[in-house]
Structures are given as structure tokens and as C-alpha cells.
Amino acid sequence: MTFKRMLLEEWFDKYQFDVDYDIGESGVKFLKLGELDLNLNEVELRYTHHLGNPELRTQIASFYEKLGWDNIAVTTGAAESIFSIMASLTSKKDHIIVECPNYPSFWYIPQSLERSMDLFFLDFEERFKPNFQKLEDMIKPNTKLICLTHPNNPTGSIITIEELKQIIDIVEDRNIYLLLDETYRELTFGKVLPPAANLSSNVISVSTMSKVYGLPGIRVGWSASLEKTIIDGILKVREQTTICNSALNEAIALQILRKKDRHLKTIMQRIKENYNIVFDWMEDEDRLSFIPPKGSVTCFPRFNESSERLCRLLVEKYRTFTVPGYCFKMDHFFRLGFGGETEELEKGLEKLSLAIKEM
Numbered sequence: 001m002t003f004k005r006m007l008l009e010e011w012f013d014k015y016q017f018d019v020d021y022d023i024g025e026s027g028v029k030f031l032k033l034g035e036l037d038l039n040l041n042e043v044e045l046r047y048t049h050h051l052g053n054p055e056l057r058t059q060i061a062s063f064y065e066k067l068g069w070d071n072i073a074v075t076t077g078a079a080e081s082i083f084s085i086m087a088s089l090t091s092k093k094d095h096i097i098v099e100c101p102n103y104p105s106f107w108y109i110p111q112s113l114e115r116s117m118d119l120f121f122l123d124f125e126e127r128f129k130p131n132f133q134k135l136e137d138m139i140k141p142n143t144k145l146i147c148l149t150h151p152n153n154p155t156g157s158i159i160t161i162e163e164l165k166q167i168i169d170i171v172e173d174r175n176i177y178l179l180l181d182e183t184y185r186e187l188t189f190g191k192v193l194p195p196a197a198n199l200s201s202n203v204i205s206v207s208t209m210s211k212v213y214g215l216p217g218i219r220v221g222w223s224a225s226l227e228k229t230i231i232d233g234i235l236k237v238r239e240q241t242t243i244c245n246s247a248l249n250e251a252i253a254l255q256i257l258r259k260k261d262r263h264l265k266t267i268m269q270r271i272k273e274n275y276n277i278v279f280d281w282m283e284d285e286d287r288l289s290f291i292p293p294k295g296s297v298t299c300f301p302r303f304n305e306s307s308e309r310l311c312r313l314l315v316e317k318y319r320t321f322t323v324p325g326y327c328f329k330m331d332h333f334f335r336l337g338f339g340g341e342t343e344e345l346e347k348g349l350e351k352l353s354l355a356i357k358e359m
């Protein structure tokens, strides 16, 4: 195994902590502990159950009609779920297909684990919709796992229930697995898909507290699957890496998930308002082309010059953070996030207009 730094995380680590306006983040506004109205005094700061506190696993399982607590593995963010699934489910002789653009660890992890992998690109010309015929043509005899993310980070593209069933048929026919990253499932601007893990034991749903709930700092995510050997595989990786989650962070996740609906309602109102602001702003920017996102809190406009130079100018001169497309293997694009405070978004877009003019 050899681990390289991830371009996306290098960019974040270098720039995100010292800016005035962050319009590059892929989640909703980060919340503060004091805003959450939690009772944490009785939390015992011990090692927790290795796959997560049973109460938290039960709470998560309640979002998936057919799953019980033992179909859930609570992990250190979705990031640990993705790593453990790839490490435990596949071996060096297996092939993995990864959608791109996507959260980049989906392609870094197979490289680190020395798995063979192909990228399944979403095309701007196809409005970033996955082309399932193209995907099917990429499947090899040794393909074991297909990884998709919808609503997609960074494009905001979604799939329909018919498309989800189509891809499930494909993996079931070959007895292989679909990892569907459903981090943004609840942030779909229209009908929300059912969680895919309910629909087939060849599917693993992955999700997290980081994006929709604004709590990336607690590092709580999960995997859900009807197939218990997947959950056991995650346990084996976990016992040799992090042992268990932080007791405090699990308690925070549990209390927030218990009031999920109230939390989501407030968030959806702000997202809709912010989405309209981005949409109107984009109409005046004739050097950008844009596929309106159908979900998530990000979009991926195309710029008619180097997006890396634009994003660097924006962050270094105008102290405004976005993410250049090279971090997602798509050079002319950049990620714009609209999950934050409305005022910050408006100010950030003003700075972005100035940077575009200056290019």
C-alpha cells in the first residue's frame, strides 16, 4: 500500500481556514456545539461498541424500512465507510468502477490499495446524468464494485427511481455490489429516492452527519446493507484502525438524528433561497456555463479559461474560497457551494464576479 496526498484535501488544508467568504464547501453551514441544545453530561467517555452504540445504530436503521440495527456500521465519517468497504470487499484481483467527478477518495483508495479501477465520467454535454449503457459496457468479468454518488458532489446531478432500479438490476445480474453514496439524499429538490440499501442485498448505502447536518467535526458517518458480511468486513478493518467511534460524537449524532425532521426543514428553506441567488447570479456571468443542480448544495460551473487560476486569484486576492476542477479531474470546472449563510454567499459571489472580470 502507498498513500498519496489528495489534491482536494491539500487545497482545503492550504486555503479554507483563512478566508472571509467560503463558497466552496460541500455541506450546510457548520454548526456550533452551543447551538445544538444537547445534554451530554451523562455521556460515559469509554470505548464504545465497535460498530457503534446500539441506540445510534437503531436510530439510523429506522430510516431504512427493511434494516435492523445490525445492518448498520457507524464509522468515522463516510470516509471510513468507503475505505473499509473497498478494503474488505475487494481483493487485488478485483476491479472497481468509480463515478467521476465525485468525492475523490473514491479513486484514491483503490489506488492506495492497489486495486484495478476505471473512472466512469459524467459529461457536461449529458447534463452530468450517468449514461448507464456506458457504465454497463465498462463492467469486466472481475468487476466487484460500482461506486456512484447521487445527488452528486460536485455536480448536483440526481438519478431517478427507474435509473436506480436499472443499476440494481445490473449488479444483481452479475452478483456484484453497488456502493451508493447517499450523503445528499435528503437534499434533493423534488422527490427524494428511497434509501437504496432497502432495495437489494447487493447494495451498500453510505451516508454521514457531515453535509446535511452541518457536523463534519464530529466525524460520524455510516454504512447500511442487508448483506451482513459487508458489515462484518467493516468491523474487521475498524478493529485494526480506529477500534470504535468517539463516545461523545456518537451521543451528539444520536441526539441530532432524533430531531432530524425539524432540523431538515430549516435547512431546506435556506438552501432554496441560496439556490435562487446562485441561479440569478449565474445568468449574468456569460463566461460560465452551468447545469442547474437537482440536489446537494454544490454545483459545478464551467469556466472558459483555467479554473485553477481563477480559484487561486479568488482565494489569494479576494479571500474567497471555491474548489478548482483539477481536484476532481475536470480542469475547466470549479465547485461552488451554496449551503452556507445567505449573506456570505452573496458577498462571495460579488468577489467571484470581480475575479472573473480580472482574468
Ligand SMILES: Cc1ncc(COP(=O)(O)O)c(C=O)c1O
Residues within 6 Å of the ligand: 026, 076, 077, 078, 079, 080, 102, 103, 149, 153, 181, 183, 207, 208, 209, 210, 216, 219, 220, 221
Ligand atoms: C459524497 C461524499 N461522500 C463522502 C464524503 C466524506 O465525508 P465524511 O467523511 O466527512 O463523512 C464527502 C466529503 O466531502 C462527500 O462529499
